[in-house]
Amino acid sequence: MALQILLNVILALCWMFLNNDPTAVGFITGYAMGLFSLFLLRRFFPRRFYVLNIWAIIMLLLIFIKELLLANLSVLKTILAPKLKNKPGIFAFKTDLKADWEITTLANLITLTPGTLVIDISDDRSILYIHAVDIDDAEKAIYDIRHSFEETIKEVSR
């Protein structure tokens, strides 16, 4: 992905020199042209076309904002309830993310969405121990995390 972005910037600079147009507009036009030629020869690279990765990052941000809103509402409900009915608990979440930044991102996303909190990560970095404020069904919580955050992070690093 980094290689493709670098090549695209170099192509945009080439375009500016070819057209003798050292302006922002020239750069953007050249970037678009470079993007098109990268798209034309996208199978040339071992990784996939990098715009898809950037799209995945945007999707991750949107999902994060959505989960943040929903989870804050649910915590609000728990706090304002006249009687404390929530059942706190700790559950293990087995992840198959490998890279350090992937695990860190996943842990931060889980922590920042209220209601869940990453306590510890096992030594072999395969299990995240998560504390939940209100846990009816650990299976469901695991399923939710896997299908909202983990899949999207995988999509980013693909």
Add this chain to the structure above:
Amino acid sequence: MNKQQTNDVILQTVTKVACFIILLFSFHLFFAGHNNPGGGFIAGLMTSSSFVLLLLAYDLKTVKNILPINFIYVAATGLFISVCTGIGSFVFGAQFLSHAFGYFHLPLLGKTELATAVLFDTGVYLVVVGVTMTIIQTIGERE
């Protein structure tokens, strides 16, 4: 033909960057065609020369995987576009192939002259790319 397998690592690495620059230069030639030397024909040749560089650095099969295009269809599409721009002038009650231009305000580029000749040029460009690549690939396939 059992040629000794050579290690083309330098050629292949340089090709990886160079073919993109050639491709970009061909786009530059294509758009320069109206007021400066350039145009659809030379841009098409330049684009196919970029693909030919790929063919030289890699083999025919790899390039077919990278560009899974039947170039005969590219030539046909180009011819179709060119004829359509010619016929399109009938819609406005003008003679065959008469072209028009106007000045438009595009969101980013500002005041730009858009001419229908560019559409015709696109057709020429595609025909040239299609024909050149078809010729080279057909010759290359024969043992």
